Amino acid sequence: MSNYANLFSPGKIGSLYLKNRIVMGPIITRLASENGAITAEMTDYYSERALGGVGLIITEAMGVDYPLAFGQPYQVRIHDDRYMPAHAKFVERIHECGAKVFASLWHTGINRGLFEGEVPVGPSAIFNSNTGITSRELSVDEIRDIVEKFGQAARRAMICGYDGVSVHAAHGYLISSFVSRATNERNDQYGGSFENRIRFALEIISAVQSHTRKDFPVICRINGDDFQEKGVTIEESTKFAVELEKAGVAAIDVSAGVYSTMDKMIEPIQYSQGWKLYLSETIRKYLHIPVFGVGVIHDPEFADRAIGEGKADFLVLARELLCEPMWASKAMAGDQHYRKCICCNYCLQRGSNNLPVRCAINPLSGREQHVPKRADKTKHIAVVGAGPAGVTAAVIASKRGHKVDLFESESSIGGQLLLAGVPPQKDKICGFVDYLKKEIVLNKVNLHLNTVFSSSDAEKFDNVVLAVGASPKKMSIKGAELITTTAWDVLKSPEETYSGKNVIVIGAGSVGCETALFLESRGAESVAVVEILPRIASDLDGPSRIKIVEELENASVELFTSSKLEFVEGKNAAIFNVGNKSLLSIPCDLIVVAIGATSSRELAEQLFEKGIAVQLIGDAHSVGRIGEAVHSGFDAVASL
Structure with missing residues (x-):
């Protein structure tokens, strides 16, 4: 058993008692049906986390008004009574698995495209640079109608058996956009002064309370900081939280960031554990109700300490539980072997493409119904290459009862993960390599390092799975034959210094950009990146791109696009x-090529x-990212 007394102490939200301080936060999964109904896949996804030991689950955002509250299909609806039977069954299953569950009530507001032909609505007619659309200003009658729809949605949630509701007033969605001066330019009772800008939120809380019983907990998710000019600041969010407590809210869930500062909302790999907890800690000093804290929390020891130090009363984990559904139960048991989210945002990138949720390093996340069965016949399988694809294939095959030999020509497993973990602030990837090493041992895979697998060796095995990776593309540049290398070669020598050298990186995908930052950190006199496309880091998700562009600017890396x-x-x-x-001449001592890779065949x-x-x-x-590698390894042996 663990010694995490703070993390596993019982908690209370209003009249509701919780078994611990671990809260599963909302992530839109796209596991609902096309018309927004809860599905068996979605129920299995959430029930797995409930079985994993969390005290409370806050569902993904559920739209209170159709179509204006929604941005895309496959988002959960609670705007109509016809959806109630599926919600009731969903809640029953969560309760059976040992957790409490709150429905997250939400209206996307200005953060949507032209879904179902409807223009997004908001407090004011504001151009949204993220969608390229100017929202339509809501009339007072429309505002009152939406207030009532939040109340009706809460009524449905209560009848269906939800233990409470969370009103989503963060991240630049509709309620949040009323609170922020950056998006609210009204001059009536819903705009101008701070009191007017929070009126919409308080009216929604009142409507929710009027449609539910007195002991039904209502919590509110707010932004501690928008990190946006004219946006909500910690001073305003503290005042907002105080007014919400006066209105009868049972707890405050403190997040941060809007879509223009999305890297603060859904953090990429560079952010440190718990970096946002100063926001919940600040707000908590002014309240008498529980405060939830969020922000890249991976380690139970860190979480326990954060609660003990008063940074929050409850801690919200979202992507970590997507990655490791058994996080809470493993923490309670003192089990140190668990997946840690690497913040690669594979999950977000899929959701942005309207695909069902998946995790880069847990191939069963979102596929809980597809746990591979034990094989009917034991086979002797060779897996060649111990990168993320090869190790995943070897481990899954072994779990299915096969005898597995894993061959790696290098002295360590990891493949390109070893290179990916070299650039600044990419050490979370090294943690994943450590996890894979232990998986090999625990699942009794026969590992052969420093071993080249030949075609003659294949005859000894029933099946051969090749995970031999790729090789970097090269290019010839007139006059640069003696000063040209690849990004892979640079990252293979992390102790090398580049003091006094003027370096040009060709290719501004994620590898090129990260290599440029590495070169700058190793003392290069100057670093320039040359990209044929008009946009850099186009292979990255939104938050990761925002962050890496910021880092390149801070490091004074010169960017030449087009x-x-x-x-x-x-x-x-x-x-x-x-x-x-135009033709421009710049200093050059070294050229680093980062223009992609070619499959090794x-x-x-x-x-x-x-x-x-x-x-x-x-x-x-097929050359891809970590997620594609892991999933291809899983799929290859799931029925072998």
Whole structure:
């Protein structure tokens, strides 16, 4: 058993008693049906986290008005009585699995596109740079109608058995946009002064209370800081929280960020554990009700200490529980072997493409119904390559009862993860490598390091799975033959210094940008990035791109978009802008190529020529990111 007395002490929200201080936070899963009904897949997803030991689950955002509250299909609806039976069954299942559950009541407001042909609505007609659309200003009658719809949604939630509701007033959604001066330019009773700007929120709380019983807990999620010019600040959010407590709210859930500062809302890998807790700690000093804290929380020891130090009364975990549904139960048992979210935002990137939720490093997240069964017949399987795809395939195959030999030509497992963890603030990836190492041992996979697998070795096995990765693309540049290398070669030598060197990185995808930051951190005199496309880091999700652009600017890395490196002459390189047709000369001592990779297929071709069937996974099949590698490894052996 663990010694996390603070984390596992019972808690109370209004009249509701909770078994611990661990709260599952809302993440839109796209596991609902196209018309917004709760599905078996969605129920399984949430019940797995309930079985994992959390005290309270706050559901993903549930729209209170159709279609204006929604941004896309596959988002959960609670705006109509017809959805109540599925909600009631969902709540029953969560309760059966040992957790309490609150419905998150939400209206997307200005943060939506032209869904169902409707223009987004908000407090004012404001152009939203994230959607490219100007919202329509709500009339007073429409505001009152939405207030009532929040109340009716709460009534449905109560009847269906939810233990409470969370009113979503954060992240620039409709309620939040009324509170912020950046998006509220009204001059009536809902705009101008702070009291007027929070009126909409307080009226919603009152409506929710009027449609539910007196002991039904109502909590509110707010932003501690928008991190936006004219946005909500910690001073205003503290005042807002005080007024919400006066209105009878049972707890305050403190988050941060809006869509223009999305890296503060859904943090990419660079952010440290618990960085946002200063917001909940500040607000908590002024309240007499529980305060929830959020922000990249991975370790139970850290979480326990944060509660003990008064940073929050409850801690909200979202992506960590997506990644490791058994987090709470493992923490209680003192089990140190669990997945830690690497904040790669694979989950977010899928959701942005309207795909069902998945986790990069947990292939069963969102697929809880698809746990591989034990194989009917034991096979001897060779997995070649111990990167994330190969290790995943080897572990899953072993769990299914197969005898598995894992071959790796290098001295350590990890593959390209070892390179990905080198740039500044990417150490979470190294933690995932450590997790994979222990998985190999626990699942009794026979690991062969420093071993080259040949086509003749394949005849000893029933099945061969190739996870041999890829090789970096190279390019020839006139005059630069002796000073050109690849990003992979640079990252393979993390102790190398580049003091006094002027370096040009060709390619501004995520690898090129991260390599540029690494070079700057290792003492380069100057670093420039040249990209043929008009936009850098286009392969990254929104928050990750916002953060890496900020880091490049802070590091004074010079960016040349819509450009290509023509030639090198002496100590200077010629950069040609394909847009304005200009030619610029900049200092150059070293050129680092980061223009992608090519799948390694030599061994596959050799085996094919011998008539031996193989399965290609990871980059050997198709060059991608960690998530694609892990999932391809899982899929390859799930029914082998």
